[in-house]
Amino acid sequence: MDPLFFLLFAFIAVACGVNVVLQKHPISSALSLVAVMASLAVLYLLQGAEFIAMAQMIVYAGAIMVLFIFVIMLLNAGTEETKGRSWMALIFGVPAIIGLLGSLAYFMQTGMPKLGEVKFGDWKGGGAYEVGYALFTQYLLPFEVTSVLILIAIVGAIVLARKELD
């Protein structure tokens, strides 16, 4: 079942990722991005990263993207007007992209070191206990530094978004 699930959710991720770029309205882009994040969370689960998969849903899909949608709704952002796209870009761009992707695929085939395989359930080191233990022992300093970073971000966001009082 592993490859089936991988292919299904990889397809959803890529299709919605393309949709993020192609959609004209920011709300559609944002919802496509939520779908990308949800399918990535499933892919994390397939690799045994239970805690990170849930954190992905809570932090990314549940908080960051809600904030995006909130701002889009608040600013009433409309569809983006397209102008200044030349057909020359299309003519030269499409072959260039195909060539790029082709060479990328070639180098991936040949130059990639031999890596292992992922089978669901063969590594259980990504549970909440393991992540928490590493976070509070080996990575304690980065963790504390991030808390300072978040504090700075909160202060910055409030200062930036505050209406001028006078």
Add this chain to the structure above:
Amino acid sequence: MDPAQVLETLKHGAVPTAWYLALSAVLFVIGVAGFILRRNIITVFMCIELMLNAVNLSFIAFAHEHKQVAGHLFTFFVMVVAAAEAAVGLAIILTVFRNRSTLNIDEIESLKN
């Protein structure tokens, strides 16, 4: 390839780590393309988030490859930084919109020249 073999692989096989890395690369490239192509500042910002997500997938894949939890922690930190970035970035977007009432990045160019 033999169809029966393909079916067998799909049913019981394992996924090579390289597939995850390839998916991560594809998503990253989509993010870069959106970052360059789009003009709405919010969409551009979302494309940055897409790139961060793609990188996270690589981290998780390598964590599984080396059977170490460190990759998960990097992902965790990336998430935290992304949250902070979203808060500040959206505040900046709000301020810009209040001052110029546009979200088109081509029109926000007063620092040019």
Add this chain to the structure above:
Amino acid sequence: MEFLVITGVKLALILFIFMTALAYLQWVERKVIAHVQVRMGPSRVGPHGLLQPLADVIKLITKEGVLPPHVNKFYYLAAPFFAVFMALISISIIPFGTDITIPAMVIAGKTFGPYKTMMELADINVGVLLILAVSSLGVYGIALAGWSSNNKYALLGGLRSSAQMISYELPMSLAIAAPLLTAGTLSLRAIADTQKGFYFGFLPHWAIFQFPAPQIFSFIIFMIAAFAETNRIPFDLPEAENELVAGFHVEYSSMSFAAFFMAEYANMVTVCSVATILFLGGWHPLFPESMGSNLVAPLLMAAVGSVCLYHGLNPARPFDRITLPVFAVVFFGMAGLLAFPPTVPIIMPIFWFTAKLLFLLFLFVWIRATLPRFRYDQLMGFAWKFLFPVALLNLLVTGFLVALVS
């Protein structure tokens, strides 16, 4: 194969019971509010209005679904679907009883079983986190409904809802984190099992009484945040009817309108179940079996049955002469079933779980009938200036006490 069949049966059973319960929750709410306000409530359809949910469902299905011309069609139609989907998904990981074993049966010459199964659809390692994730995704349904309706009241409702959900998610997560410190696991079933047993032989091991750090404050904070997360009075700002007409669902009609109500009630049941498991000991009884906890359920049913019988014999209304004795017989039958020895080990955990769940749901209805609505700035100030610091302090004290003991 066996797994699929058992899961399918459980799925069908849970879905059927849950849907019926949601429909009747509406009836209970209307009745309770009516009695709080000294009215009768629904009483025309069926005896004591018991068929009112059915009538409501028929009315909502047969109504014409109006699609306003000015809406964004795709998101307008997708939003209620999404809201219901997210509300129903989390019930699948709620455990509501211990393991049960179905003895081996011989059907048409083949032996089936014995089957051993858990009373929930799936027990996952990160259950608590999944509940949080799903509840944080629930806001998309409301926000999208508000935005796609292209109506200023609906948009205001959607904006309020997303801001409110993000704000109250924080105290809720912090309140959940505190009992997790004593439980040491994220699986809902394992959390409930850590609350088994009694102090001094009578005080239950529930998280709100637990030894190093009683979680009573976490429980209160969780319930307050739960009211806000489910958009219930006193925090029903997204649909405040006298400010925003009906908030985010002002443009909806017929089944898509009903979908939002269903989502709200399903969310209520979910948060109450989570509160029961995290703080009130899940399916573990209030006092030990040696003091007769198994007798509570049959005695309760028998008492209700006697009251029904008494009022049936001294009827206040003509039709009570027929309906109330029927109810009495039903309740006496249930009392008998609950006291029947072979079913006791299976039914008692479910009874205690349901009793706690119903108590919390009653609390929701009671508060709806009692309290007025918050003003919007009060709502935000309450979350950020009071609830969040208190939840943080509570978590700190709990962590300190747990560290001190271990």
